[in-house]
Amino acid sequence: MTLLDKLIPRTLLVRTFLLVSLLLFVCVAAWLTLFALAEREPRARQLAQLAVSVVNMTNAALIAADPERRLALLRDLAESEGVHLYPAEPTDNVKMLPNTYFFRLVSDTVKSELGSRTRFAGSVNGQRGIWVSFSIDNSDDDIYWLMLPSDHAENDYPWHWLSWGSASLALALLVAWLIVSRVTLPLRALAGAAREVGYGRHPEPVPERGAIELQQLAEAFNSMSEDLKRIEIERAEVLAGISHDLRTPLARLRLESEMSISDASARRAVIDDIEQLDTIIAQFLDYARGDSHEQAVMADVNALVAQTVGAQSRASFAPQVALGIVPLALIHRRALSRALVNLLENARKYGADPITVETRVDHGEILIDVLDRGNGIPESEVERLKRPFTRLENARTDANGTGLGLAIVERSARLHNGKLELLARGGGGLIARLRLPLVLTP
Incomplete structure (x- = not known):
C-alpha cells in the first residue's frame, strides 16, 4: 500500500463528504x-475619475488663484484632501505603477481624459503614492506631479462578508455531513450484516428504507440471507440423516467383524476402516452444522486447551502443553474446542513429534499455536488448503482424510473475528496458529 493509498479515506461516508466539501469550497x-473581477473594473474607473477630477480642479484653482495665494492653496489641498503638488524635474527618480489590469485600466481612462502625455508613477524620489503628471494651462514648461494618497487604490477587505460567508460554508458542510451520513447509514448497516453472514451467522433482516435503490439492495440482501439460512438448515438435516443411515450399518459391520473374523490383524484392519469412515462422517457433520448459533461466553482459554488436549491424548500421541498467561475471554467454547481437535489431528496424521500446544497473548490477541516437526506446507498452498475438500499431494497427506479439517478451523477462527495462520517453523515443521482478538467483556 502506497502513502497515497494510506492518506485517502477508506469509508464511503468520509470520501463522499470530502468530495461534497471540495465542491462547496470550489x-x-x-x-x-x-466578485473580485466584477468589482475591479468599477473601482479602477472610480479611481481614474477621482484622479481626473482632482487634476482638473487643481489646474483650474491654480490658474484662477492669485499667484501670491497659490502656496496657501496648495497647503490647504495637502491638509484637507491629502493632495500634494510638486514641480516635475528631469532628475526625478520615477518608479512606475505595477503592470496589472487594474492600473492599466486607470492609466488608459485618465489618459483619455487628460491627454496621452500624462504620466503615472507609483513613487517619485522614494515617496510612494499615486502620481499623475499635468501641466498648467497645457503648457510644456510648467509640468507638475500631483500625488494622491495610495489608500485610494487599496481595496478594503470585506471582513464582515467573509465572516458571513464562513458561517454559511460551515452550515453547508454540516448539512452535507448530515445528508451524506443519512445516505450511507443503510449501507453501513448492510455492510455489518454482510460481515455477520461472512462469519457464518444469521443477522436480523436489514431495514428496507431510504432511496428506492437502497430499498432494493436491502431487500435482495435479506432474501439472500434467508436463502443461505434455509440452505444451511437443509444441508444439516440431509447430512444428519445420512449420518444416521450410515452409522447404523457401520455399527452392525463392526459388531459382525468382531464376532465373525477370527484373524486378529484382519479384524483390526476392518475395525480401523470402520473407525475411519465414522471419523469422516463426523467431520462432514461438524462442517455442515457449524457453530454460528453457539453463544459466546466468558471462559478460561487455557483450561479449555488443557481439557481438549487431555481428551485427545493417547499412548502414541501425547502432545506437550506450554500455557502462557491468558485472561478470561469471550469465546465460543464448542467451536474453539473443535478447531483445536482438528489442528491436533492434522499434526498427528501429517506432522512428526514433538507436537506442542502453546498459548499466549500478543498485542491484544490470543495466540493458540500447534507446532510439529513434519514436512510443513509450502507458502503458495496455504490459502488453498483452507478451502473445503482440498489436500496437499505430498508426503504430508499420505494419510486418508476429507480435506475438511483446516476448513473447520478457518470457520471457527472467523466466528471469533480472528484468523488461521499456517507458518513455517524454524528448523522444519509447521506452526498452525489460531489468532483470536482478546475480548474481555460480553
Missing part, C-alpha cells in the same frame, strides 16, 4: 473570484 472560491 463554488465559494469561484464566487469570490467572480
Whole structure:
C-alpha cells in the first residue's frame, strides 16, 4: 500500500463528504473570484475619475488663484484632501505603477481624459503614492506631479462578508455531513450484516428504507440471507440423516467383524476402516452444522486447551502443553474446542513429534499455536488448503482424510473475528496458529 493509498479515506461516508466539501469550497472560491473581477473594473474607473477630477480642479484653482495665494492653496489641498503638488524635474527618480489590469485600466481612462502625455508613477524620489503628471494651462514648461494618497487604490477587505460567508460554508458542510451520513447509514448497516453472514451467522433482516435503490439492495440482501439460512438448515438435516443411515450399518459391520473374523490383524484392519469412515462422517457433520448459533461466553482459554488436549491424548500421541498467561475471554467454547481437535489431528496424521500446544497473548490477541516437526506446507498452498475438500499431494497427506479439517478451523477462527495462520517453523515443521482478538467483556 502506497502513502497515497494510506492518506485517502477508506469509508464511503468520509470520501463522499470530502468530495461534497471540495465542491462547496470550489463554488465559494469561484464566487469570490467572480466578485473580485466584477468589482475591479468599477473601482479602477472610480479611481481614474477621482484622479481626473482632482487634476482638473487643481489646474483650474491654480490658474484662477492669485499667484501670491497659490502656496496657501496648495497647503490647504495637502491638509484637507491629502493632495500634494510638486514641480516635475528631469532628475526625478520615477518608479512606475505595477503592470496589472487594474492600473492599466486607470492609466488608459485618465489618459483619455487628460491627454496621452500624462504620466503615472507609483513613487517619485522614494515617496510612494499615486502620481499623475499635468501641466498648467497645457503648457510644456510648467509640468507638475500631483500625488494622491495610495489608500485610494487599496481595496478594503470585506471582513464582515467573509465572516458571513464562513458561517454559511460551515452550515453547508454540516448539512452535507448530515445528508451524506443519512445516505450511507443503510449501507453501513448492510455492510455489518454482510460481515455477520461472512462469519457464518444469521443477522436480523436489514431495514428496507431510504432511496428506492437502497430499498432494493436491502431487500435482495435479506432474501439472500434467508436463502443461505434455509440452505444451511437443509444441508444439516440431509447430512444428519445420512449420518444416521450410515452409522447404523457401520455399527452392525463392526459388531459382525468382531464376532465373525477370527484373524486378529484382519479384524483390526476392518475395525480401523470402520473407525475411519465414522471419523469422516463426523467431520462432514461438524462442517455442515457449524457453530454460528453457539453463544459466546466468558471462559478460561487455557483450561479449555488443557481439557481438549487431555481428551485427545493417547499412548502414541501425547502432545506437550506450554500455557502462557491468558485472561478470561469471550469465546465460543464448542467451536474453539473443535478447531483445536482438528489442528491436533492434522499434526498427528501429517506432522512428526514433538507436537506442542502453546498459548499466549500478543498485542491484544490470543495466540493458540500447534507446532510439529513434519514436512510443513509450502507458502503458495496455504490459502488453498483452507478451502473445503482440498489436500496437499505430498508426503504430508499420505494419510486418508476429507480435506475438511483446516476448513473447520478457518470457520471457527472467523466466528471469533480472528484468523488461521499456517507458518513455517524454524528448523522444519509447521506452526498452525489460531489468532483470536482478546475480548474481555460480553
